[in-house]
Amino acid sequence: LQIFHNWSFDGHLLANHGIEILGHRSGDTVHMARLWDTSRQGRGGYKLSSLMQDLLGWGKTDMKEVFGRFKLKKDGTPGKVVYLPDSLTLQTDPNVTMFEKWIHYSTYDTICTWYLYFSLRKELENMSWSPDAIVYENELLKMRADRTLFTFYDCFWRPFGQILTDMERKGMYIDKDYLYQQAEKAQEDKEKRTESFMQWVRSLCPDGKYININSNPQKRHLLFSSITEPDDAGSREPHMRTFQVDNKVEEEEEREEEEGEEGEVLFLSPPRSKRSISLLGLALTPVAYTATGQASTAGQVIQKLAGKPFASPPSYGTAFKDLGGGEEGKAACEALASLLEGEAIEKLLSTFLLPLPEQTDEASRIHTSLNINTETGRLSSQRPNLQNQPALEKDVYRMRKAFSAPPGRKLIIVDYGQLELRIMAQMTGCRSMLDAFEQGGDFHSRTAIDMYRYIAEAVERKEVLLEWNSHDGAPPAPMLKDKFASERRKAKTLNFGIAYGMTKMKVARDWGVSLEEAEETIQTWYSARKEVKQWQEEVIERARRTGYTETFLGRRRYLPEINGRDGVGRGHAERAAINTPIQGGAADIVMMAMLKLRGEERIRRLGWRMVMQIHDEIILEGPEETAEEVFPLVRACMEQPFDSPLSVELPVDGSIADNWYEGK
DNA sequence: GCATCATGCAA
DNA sequence: TATTGCATGATGC
Known part of the structure; x- marks a missing residue:
């Protein structure tokens, strides 16, 4: 068994010294712990010491406590500040006691990781797992008899962890000049x-x-x-x-x-x-x-x-x-x-x-750290954060052009259209939303049509167009999104806002309308989407009963505050209860797509590698010659992340590009 | 040197 | 009192 507590760190460290670890990585106890309990931030987090204390009651002193030294002041006397000497200094310390401490610390660390794995494994095996039925269509899963959260870990998050480490190592090429x-x-x-x-x-x-x-x-x-x-x-x-x-x-x-x-x-x-x-x-x-x-x-x-x-x-x-x-x-x-x-x-x-060009390696590549450390199961990106690069009109200096393919290579940049809203439609089974997606075109315009009777009539009379291909010349009638721009904007706000549990107070404040008016607009939205309201009520009710809410793939987020006495905390927990299945469900789907992509031998053999994920977008880099061949393969993986279809399509948009800006 | 606040970037 | 993140600079201890 190969077990690591944060494999990403250890793997890169070893690789930097030319050591490649072959074989099957059985578990990363950081990811397992995150799956077991998403909300340990502020309660010791996911440090080995804190997990050992909480799961096995083992005391474990942090490295700083054992090896920390007082930083010397300017006059040479020890000050108050404690720092941690680097490993080489510790390992080669002439003091025998220090050496023994080092051996002891390292061994104990290893033993802890070992026991932590079995402890977490047991925890996960004791947690029921009830994903959407479609997940059982997965080929890997069909070969297994067990159905617990550990099954989920072993089949999905464990290999996903390796994908992330590979992406970190590969990095993105940056045009520094x-x-x-x-x-x-x-x-x-x-x-x-x-x-x-x-x-x-x-x-x-x-x-x-x-x-x-x-x-x-x-x-x-x-x-x-x-x-x-x-x-x-x-x-x-x-x-x-x-x-x-x-x-x-x-x-x-x-x-x-x-x-x-x-x-x-x-x-x-x-x-x-x-x-x-x-x-x-x-x-x-x-x-x-x-x-x-x-x-x-x-x-x-x-x-x-x-x-x-x-x-x-x-x-x-x-x-x-x-x-x-x-x-x-x-x-x-x-x-x-x-x-x-x-x-x-x-x-x-x-x-x-200014900071970006300073963070590249000798090949002008930048290596972010991709973590599964959010409450919902999304990834986060750190040092530097590559998931918040300015986009569209905010990208005044066209920074995204710097994220490019090195000479002779190309990027394939693909993203899902309205992924979260599609998941909402799938999970709630809302007829109106599913219909709108089936008919295609601009989703927010469709919402505006069934919120406002006069827009529906205008469309009926062909006074406005829902969509128009600009290749066919100028449109014969004004576009809905122009003629009824404010209605469409309201529809869009609600489409997203509802998924987050937006209140009438927020709507009233943002739009500068009365509370009654805000409530009425929200009612109008819900009246054509009764399944959504019903789903939200059920999900909150279930969260109150079980103490957690769960995603499409059956991952849990515990919400202790949902039954608490603090009204603010309760409100937040209720919104989290309905938002997490959607945001987390989207994260699940992108993860499944990435696993499928990674498993496509053809894509891999042609030299294509994933280099970045931005929630609903994936960037790959590979040789120019095979870009045209690989692009449709990538798209197919993403559009069909499970081995059978969902009730809503997952259309993927994308392009072959020289840089991230072009791939917009 | 560290923690907190305010701010703003992404999906 | 619409969700999830991370980085930055200023400020005060």
């Missing part, structure tokens, strides 16, 4: 935008040009602070507050230029790392508040304050009126709009453009 080039552009654009914002702040108070646009407290003070409560007329008095900001190099240079005479070297006071600045409070009316009750400075808020001052004709936000209109109001709106643009570019730079 392209990223450097785009980062430079972004840097210039950001400076332009922030410059005009800072000039405006300077026009309000002299220190304004030193404001840090990344600091929420500074922005909050500048925009909303006032010393007095609003009077009867709602007006408030501004006041000043000081902040410490970094003293930038350019500012030091500026100072020398101002104070130094030509050719003369001045001994200025040593550069201070911080500078005190004093900012004015404008006492604008807050638009939203954060969780801790502070006035929010989020993008949406700034957007409301600014309006669209650069549009033609311009429209001005709430800041215009608050500042008495006129030129002052106009200047404020324009400055805030610039701030917003500057902030967006800063986000792209600091989170994506």
Whole structure:
């Protein structure tokens, strides 16, 4: 038996030293533990020590406790901070006691992993497993007699774990030069935008040009602070507050230029790392508040304050009126709009453009860590997170072009269309949803048709078109999604919102309508989809009874709070109960598709490998010559993840591309 | 150095 | 009080 506690880590470590472990990996106790109980975060998590304590009552000291050393202070005396020396230092420590400790620790670690496997295996074997009937059509499963959660682990998650490790090792190729080039552009654009914002702040108070646009407290003070409560007329008095900001190099240079005479070297006071600045409070009316009750400075808020001052004709936000209109109001709106643009570019730079090229290996490939560590069974991606790369209009600098195929190779990028909604239709058996999917076309438009009678009639009279192929020239009538754009948007919000357990309060707030109106719209949605309502009630009821909710493949998520006394916690648990089967079910399907893909010998022999998964999207890399042959094979695997069909089709869209941007 | 908060990116 | 994640910068202890 080969057992690991986090095989991904050990496997990569060994592989980095040229050691390949052959044979059958029997279990990864991290994944087994996650399957056993999804919610140990905050209760010790999935560390070997905490699992040993909870499952077998064995004490196990962490490595840091045994081998931690006090970090030396500047004067050479031991400080308070404990650090862990690297393994080589520990193994070669001349102190015999240390060596023995090392041997003992490593052996004990191994023994723990061994016992943990059997303990978790027993736990999983004692948990009933009742997936959707279709799962039993699986070839692997037909050969087995057992039907417990361990069966699920052994047949699906265990091999899936190996796929993930292989993907991590393979990594994605990154065009670094392209990223450097785009980062430079972004840097210039950001400076332009922030410059005009800072000039405006300077026009309000002299220190304004030193404001840090990344600091929420500074922005909050500048925009909303006032010393007095609003009077009867709602007006408030501004006041000043000081902040410490970094003293930038350019500012030091500026100072020398101002104070130094030509050719003369001045001994200025040593550069201070911080500078005190004093900012004015404008006492604008807050638009939203954060969780801790502070006035929010989020993008949406700034957007409301600014309006669209650069549009033609311009429209001005709430800041215009608050500042008495006129030129002052106009200047404020324009400055805030610039701030917003500057902030967006800063986000792209600091989170994506700048760090990414620093995280590649010598072959310019980037290796994320893919974990099965979510409550629902989705994957998460870490260091770096490749699952949140900007897309579509947010990808202003076309970063996705950097995720590319190396010379002579191609990417195959495939994704499911409306996967979660299709699963919802499948699980609820909702006739209306299933019909809409069978008829095809834009799903949200179809929803709008049966929510609004007048849209249905307009379609009936052929006054609007549901779909039109642009290859056939201009459409003979306006498109539904244009003519009834707001209705379609509402239908779309509900389609997704319902799956998350959206309340009428949220709908009313988002759409700016009354509670009654919001409730009515939700009722309209449900009235044609009674099976959905019924399914949701049943699922919540079952969760209350059993303490857990389960996915399509029979994975469980325990929801202890669903019967608790805390109303907030209960509400969250109820929404999780209906959302997890959908989100987790989608994750199940993508996993099955990936297993099937991995099992397709033809795809593998032609040299194609999966390199990334983004929830409903899979990216493969392989040789250019065989891309055309492999593409339909990939698609077939995904469209038929089980060996017999579901009641709803799972259409897959995709393309052969040179980079991720093209594959959109 | 670490924890917390606010924010924003993805599906 | 619409779900699931991760990374970042600022701030205060």
